[in-house]
Amino acid sequence: MTTIWVILSVVADLVFWFAVGPHMPPGRLTETAINNQKTFNVLLVLALPVLIGVWVYLGYAATVWSAKHKDAPESVGGEAARTNRKAQVWWIVITSVVVLFLAGYGSYAVVVEHGSGGGEGPNPVWTPQGAVKAELAAQSGTAQWAPGEDKPLVVQVIGQQWKFTYRYPAFGGFESAQLILPAHATIVFNVTSLDVIHSFWAYQLSVKADANPQVNDVAYTETKQTGNFTVRCSELCGIWHGSMFNYGKVVSQSDFEQWATSTESANAANTKNLPPFAWTYVPDANGTAGGLYPDGTVTPYSPSEVYGSKTPAS
Template sequence: MRIPRINQNWSYIVSCGALLALAGGWFALTSGWLMPVEASKESVQIDDLFRWMLGFAAVIFLGVQGVLIYAAFAFRRVKGDNGDGPHIHGDIKLEIFWTLIPTVLVLYLAIYSFDVFQQLGAGSPMWGGHDHGDAGLPRIVAPIDKSAVPPLKIEVQAMQFAWIFAYPSKKVEGMAELHLPVGQPVVLEMKSNDVIHAFWVPEFRLKQDVIPGRTTNLSFTPTRPGKYQLRCAELCGPYHGGMVVDVYVEDQKSFDKWLTSQAAVPSATRLAQLPDLATTAGYPVPAATTPVLRSDQTLAVVRHLRSQGQ
C-alpha cells in the first residue's frame, strides 16, 4: 500500500501551529501571577475568561512576530541585488485565512464574554428617577437559587471623598469600613451624593460606576477571608487618590460580633470621638503626614458634610 507523502510546506505549517498552540496554552495556564488573589466566587469566572483571551492573544502575537522575523531573514536583500521584488497582487486563500480565523476567535470570545456577563448578572439595569416601564426586552440577570442563603443587603453611599456603608437589616449605619461574611451572597445598593465614583476591589474582580441620581446594584459572593481595599476607580476630584477604605471578609461568627459591637455604639457618639480635619474649599483635607483618607478620617468627612447640611 502506498502511503501519500505530506507536503513539506504543510508539515512546517502544522508544526508551527502546534508550537503556537502549546505556547498559548502555557501563557494561559501560567498567567495566575498577573492577577491578585481570587477572593470572590465571580473572580473565578473572570479569570477563566482572562486566561482564554490571553492564550488567544499569545498565539496571535507569536504567530505574527514569527512571520515577521522569518520574512526579515528569508527575504532580505541579497548583496548586489538592487532591483525590486516581485509584484504580487491578491491571494484569495490567504485573504480567506486571515479573515476567517480572526472572525472565529472574536465570535468565540464575544459569546464566552456574554455568557460570563450574564452569569454575573452584570446586565441588570441601574434604576432611579423615572420608571419608563417594560420595554419588552428580557433583563439579563443571574438566575436566583431560592434554596441558597439569602443575600445580605448593604447600602453604599459614595461622596467626595468617602465611602459610607449601612446594613439596614441589622440597623447599623454610618460605617466607614465594609465588613462581609464569607460565603454569603452580597447585594450592594450604591448611590452617589455628588459626582461619578466607581466601586473597585481588585481581588473581587468587580468594578462598577456609582452615578448621581441612580441606584446601582452590584452582587457578588466573597469566598476568601482577609483584608482588602476598596478604591474609587473614577477620577472624582483633587483627593480622589485618598478615597480608600478597608474591606474585611470574615467568618459569620466574627461578622456577627462586629455588627453587635457597632450596633451598641450610637452613630453620633462614634462621630463625636473623631478628630476634626481642616477644610479647603468646603472639603476636608487630610493631614500632611497622612497619605490617604483612612476609616477614622472618612467618618470625619461625614461629620463635616452633615454639619454643612449635605
C-alpha cells in the same frame, strides 16, 4: 516559520495557563473574581498565538525578506502578488469565528455571573437567587441577615469626595467607613454617590460599579473564602481621586454577625441622625456640605429631595 510559531505558541500557552494563570488578578476571593480571572486567562490563551504569530512573521520578514539578506527573494508584482483568495477567505473566516466565539463566551459569562461583578444600574436584569427579595426588604426597612440562612446581604456603598462609606440595611442601616463582609455569601452592592461620579472598585472581589449621584448602581458577587481586599475609586473624581481608597475584609459568617451587631449598637446614636436608608441621597442645597448655591441666596430647588429622601430619584 510555521513550526516556530506553533512551538512558541504551545509553550507560551501552556506556561501561561498552568504557571501564571492561577495567580492572575483579581485572585480567587469571590465567585466573580474566579470567573473573571478565568475569562481573562481564556482570552490571553487565545491572544498569545495571535501575538506570537504576527511577531514571528514580522521577524521573519525583517531578516529573511530584507534587501540586505543575501538570499532575499526578488519582489514579484502582478496579479498573484495582489490577491490570494484562499488566504483572504481563511483570514476573514478565522477572525470572524474567533470574534463571534469571544462575544458569545463573554455574553454567556455576563448573564450567568449576574453581570460579572460590574455595575448593573438600578434595575438589574441578571440577578442571583434571593437578591431582589433582599433588596425589597432593605427598601422597606425589614431586612434581616443571620449566619447560615443563605440570604444575600445588601450593602450600600456611598461615594463622596473623597471617601467611601458603607451602610448595612440589615443591621439598622448603620454607616461605617469599614467594609466587612461575610464569607460564602451573596453580596448585593448598591452603589451611589453624593456628589460627582466615583467608581467603587473592590479589586480582589472583582466588583466595579460607578457611583453616580442619584443613581443606584447594583453589583453582585459571592464571597468564597476569607481574606483582605482593597477598595479604590476608579473614576476621576477630583484632585484627591488617587487617595480615595480603603481596605475591606471578608470574615467568617459568625465573625461578621458579631462585628455588625456590635457596630450597630456602638453607632446607634449616630445612626439616629443619619437620613433614613434610601437608594440615593441628595445633599441639602443649603447644607454645609456645599450645595449648588453656596451663597445661600437662592431657595433650594426641591425641598422634598434632600439627603435621605425616601423616594428613589432614579
